[in-house]
Amino acid sequence: MKPITIGVAGGTGSGKTTVALKILERVGFDRIAYVPHDAYYRDASNLPPAERSQLNFDHPDALDNDLLIQHLRQLQAGHGVDIPVYDFKTHTRLAETRRVEPQPVILVEGILIFADKRLRDLMDVKIFVDTDADLRFIRRLQRDISERGRAPESVISQYLRTVRPMHLEFVEPSKRYADVIIPEGGFNEVAIEMVAARLRVLVEQSAET
Helix, strand or coil: CCCEEEEEEECCCCCHHHHHHHHHHHHCHHHEEEEEHHHHECCCCCCCHHHHCCCCCCCHHHECHHHHHHHHHHHHCCCCEEEEEEECCCCEEEEEEEEECCCCEEEEECCCCCCCHHHHCCCCEEEEEECCHHHHHHHHHHHHHHHHCCCHHHHHHHHHHHHHHHHHHHHHHHHHHCCEEEECHHHCHHHHHHHHHHHHHHHHHHHHC
């Protein structure tokens, strides 16, 4: 049985992680291999801390897509993988990894997963979560302060320096590759339920073949 590979993309703070989790809940955690693109940020431990904070984390080159593609192909072939664990406070990969076993559905989530054609070609369903820029910025500001211990000035500076320009250059244009666009992220229960219902049908059909 070939697993169904789903991509969930959208700008930072769009609610794509919430959408991904709600799909997981509705389809079943035991039926989905969840692979966040954020885990594949390149390790910056070779750089001094001051230089790490100045890296452009919103450019496609900041992510190790070669490793992600390798892992997705392994999962699609029915083999488990050990995905990296990334520490956003130190911008380094930890020594530990997280085991992901093959499942009927593979769900990949991240802001830049549609920017790489090699990744798009591995996906059966591509979902873009579309949310207004002001809401996305507020959510990112709140998240980085509360979860990553950052100062508001640092978050705002990064947003203006790299996040917004990279969104306009890479993320927003990648929306055209989506099969489904979900406005308002996790608040759009109707769209999420429609997607989840379709995935349940696909999983059942795949199990019968």
